[in-house]
Amino acid sequence: MKKRKEVILAITTMVPLIRSAFHWPSNFLHNFCKGLLLMSTTTFRRLAIRNSTRRLAASLAMIATATVAFLCCTTAVQAAITTYSNEPAWQSAVPGSTLIHFDDLAPATNLSNQYPGVTFSPVSTGIPRTSNDVSAHSASNLVITYPAFNGGGDVRIAFDSPQGGVAFWHLDSEFAGNKVTLYDAVDQVLGTFDLQFPHPFEWVFLGFTSSANDISKVDIEINPADFVGLDDLQFGMVPEPSGFALAGLAAAIGLWGGANRILRQRWPATG
Ligand SMILES: [Ca+2]
Numbered sequence: 727m728k729k730r731k732e733v734i735l736a737i738t739t740m741v742p743l744i745r746s747a748f749h750w751p752s753n754f755l756h757n758f759c760k761g762l763l764l765m766s767t768t769t770f771r772r773l774a775i776r777n778s779t780r781r782l783a784a785s786l787a788m789i790a791t792a793t794v795a796f797l798c799c800t801t802a803v804q805a806a807i808t809t810y811s812n813e814p815a816w817q818s819a820v821p822g823s824t825l826i827h828f829d830d831l832a833p834a835t836n837l838s839n840q841y842p843g844v845t846f847s848p849v850s851t852g853i854p855r856t857s858n859d860v861s862a863h864s865a866s867n868l869v870i871t872y873p874a875f876n877g878g879g880d881v882r883i884a885f886d887s888p889q890g891g892v893a894f895w896h897l898d899s900e901f902a903g904n905k906v907t908l909y910d911a912v913d914q915v916l917g918t919f920d921l922q923f924p925h926p927f928e929w930v931f932l933g934f935t936s937s938a939n940d941i942s943k944v945d946i947e948i949n950p951a952d953f954v955g956l957d958d959l960q961f962g963m964v965p966e967p968s969g970f971a972l973a974g975l976a977a978a979i980g981l982w983g984g985a986n987r988i989l990r991q992r993w994p995a996t997g
């Protein structure tokens with residue numbers, strides 16, 4: 727009976743751990759510490775049956791250790807969206823990013839899947855297309871939502887695989903209501919942001935990073951009263967795991983392992 731319980735415990739701990747390894751590091755570290763907590767709680771229940779105050783105290787200390795490690799790791803790797811208004815700062819956070827400048831396509835090309843790894847589409851209105859009708863940020867082409875210059879429209883940028891960072895330049899954001907929404911792979915909103923305004927006729931940089939490398943889709947919706955152009959889309963992965971997350975994981979393993987060893991040496995399981 728005891729062995730069967732241990733097998734069930736091992737499976738319930740390992741399954742989410744293996745599944746979450748595909749979404750390293752946030753879910754993995756989160757579930758790893760959850761596993762420690764689960765095992766500590768099971769030890770506590772086992773010892774509680776034996777009604778030993780000292781054992782219970784030691785086991786409670788172990789649960790507290792695992793809880794602290796869990797909270798530390800969760801905090802360390804929790805998905806956090808950071809915004810950037812400075813291109814070099816964003817690029818240093820997302821080294822080796824991909825740049826799409828749109829200048830290799832003919833003007834007035836409707837955008838869809840011309841570039842590897844990314845698909846462009848409307849969110850609900852307008853058609854994202856290249857244009858050389860106004861000054862681009864790089865070379866001759868920028869992206870507009872067609873029909874141009876009437877204001878409004880929107881652009882959806884969907885990535886084949888989740889990204890850690892995405893950035894672009896935007897032109898002529900004059901009014902409130904130009905909104906960017908970031909989504910993860912299951913369409914959960916990671917954050918919403920307004921384009922800076924008023925910047926008539928100006929190109930402005932806007933970048934985002936997600937510490938969990940989970941940006942799968944970006945919707946850019948334009949105020950119907952405003953024309954906004956886009957150029958120089960950039961995206962890539964944020965290096966991970968961070969030193970803080972790794973330190974948190976090492977501390978979690980060390981603290982929990984130490985507490986567990988002391989507990990087993992002093993009060994070995996007998997049945
Ligand atoms: Ca360009």
Ligand SMILES: [Ca+2]
Pocket residue numbers: 897898899900952953954
């Ligand atoms: Ca405008």
